Amino acid sequence: MAIKRTRNVTMTDVASHSGVSRTTVSFVLSNRENANIPDSTRRRVLEAVDALGYRPNAGAQALAAQKSDWYGLITEIVTAPFAVDIIKGVQDKAWDERKFVLIASSEGDQAMETAAIEKLLEQRVEGLIYATTWHRAVTLPPAALEVPTVLINCFDPEDRFPCVVPDEEIGGYRATKRLLDAGHSRIAFINLDPAMPAAIGRRAGYDRAHAEAGVTVDPDLVVYGHALADGGYDAAAALLDSASPPTAFFCGNDRMAMGAYDAVKEHGLRIPQDIAMVGFDNQEIISQFLRPRLTTVALPFEQMGAVGVTMLADLIAGAPLRTNRMLIDCPLLERASV
Amino acid sequence: MAIKRTRNVTMTDVASHSGVSRTTVSFVLSNRENANIPDSTRRRVLEAVDALGYRPNAGAQALAAQKSDWYGLITEIVTAPFAVDIIKGVQDKAWDERKFVLIASSEGDQAMETAAIEKLLEQRVEGLIYATTWHRAVTLPPAALEVPTVLINCFDPEDRFPCVVPDEEIGGYRATKRLLDAGHSRIAFINLDPAMPAAIGRRAGYDRAHAEAGVTVDPDLVVYGHALADGGYDAAAALLDSASPPTAFFCGNDRMAMGAYDAVKEHGLRIPQDIAMVGFDNQEIISQFLRPRLTTVALPFEQMGAVGVTMLADLIAGAPLRTNRMLIDCPLLERASV
């Protein structure tokens, strides 16, 4: 465990080592124009930087320059899978803008969340991104008002913060249209809790697709399931046992589709020959590995993260936002279950 | 979008607002002992803090105090699911020690990884935690040597860094013993790539359990599968079609178990009545929702994260480490597939 504890090398060290003033070192390192640094000097400085292993002190830089180059990201990291894609989208995009992302997890706990925001503000982040794992309304701690803030996958009921949310309606529309196009007319919709924005939007898309196709929606085919595999299983089994069963299922999420698969198989039916199935979320570990692989609608979290960063940058720059509520398209991913 | 842009309030502002010196404010806020601050003064200061919305500047604090209270965490965030648990374990434990965690993602890319470490060092993190999503040897950029560093779920071939890794052997042992105890004697082992530390350790545990039970291992029952659902399906199907098929499967991960489930069901066999199944990883989204729910061995990532933080704290404090390679137990989670 040999730890090379380099004494903290500062610009002053670099300066004396290369025989110039600290100011000159600063000019060289910040590539300042109009500074008239001849190449010979520049080289001497850079060599000293290398030789001494100089590393700028970000805190001191931020203090002197009065800016931090950091964005803060608050997210529910426990509820796992989706948060990761948002983080990735945010981080990559931020990197493009030479910004870094300070991640704090909220764990759903309100007190901890407030503490996290405080900590980020103490780091003097230039802006805040608040992301949730499921589409919903949120109420942020008041501290968030102190700094430019963008919401991802959630929205402020009072509209004080701009947000990026998935276009649930188009997702529901795409899924349903795909099934209608495949010739199905009895399409069951195992939706999420009807109070959720996701459920409302997707239902609207389901209805619109039917309307455009001139097919009447049978209200008995639209049910609400517990949002896990069991919920999908139960709902699908009940529908298959009904007097006039559906020939296709549109499931509110991939987990329910996973349960529905089991119900279909246990009824001795084959996917997609006898029953077609479309999911939602594109939770890869499920949709990629179900047999047959599941056709589903993607929630483009990574893209949402990237768009969020762009909006935040505009907000910080004081640029006008095109919209306070950015809708992100949800594409259909064709696999093998239709 | 009403953004309350509070001009940056400093200690000096608080001082003048409450009629004391900046030093006194500092003493009050840091709860300094032996400072003899009467309650009346303390209250005046705290009221001013509140009234002005003062918020300490972490960068300035770090600069003055010559310490940062931050740990750096580098992790492969793309390969998703596991990274999240490590992050959670690290963050919670760090919070207990009043430390904060700066997360950077490496994305597997060597250049980006080096850049990430540099950035963390520029923030003057007190230590570094490097975590991977699968157990393996890693080679860190040399910059990691400049600061106390702990590895999680990976190890340094040259042993320059202490590490926390899962005890694969005990995991393999537990899984196998459970099946032996259930009366099985022909237990197939669909292992991961035999070059992986995980595969080696689990195989050793599998062998030890057999040896202790006095059961001879049939080498034909130990196969290596592509680590995805298809690999599990193919391997399980082949074994079930063989002359003397197994009565139980121990799968190298839950994804393969997911595929094996399909193979078993397609052979008209029932789990667990006809075939018992044990997975590995406890990838919740799979093991919780397969029907029947999958008995599996957990990789305790959260715990590994917490232990890593403890080791790092010791390392920073210069305390002697009990071991340079901490093994974490992998418990068996009983569900319904045995």
Add this chain to the structure above:
DNA sequence: ACCACCGAGTAACGCGCGTTAGTAACGCGG
């Protein structure tokens, strides 16, 4: 010979804060 100008470089201030070394006022025993 004088001035204007340019290239090359530096002294010095301030960012917000922790901390040390003080000071000023007061009470109390002798």
Add this chain to the structure above:
DNA sequence: CCGCGTTACTAACGCGCGTTACTCGGTGGT
């Protein structure tokens, strides 16, 4: 009245760096 210990505070330095406002030694033009 002196000396001394408390109590309650503050002046001032330094952390590492960005930045502004300079200095100083040449060159070229008139």
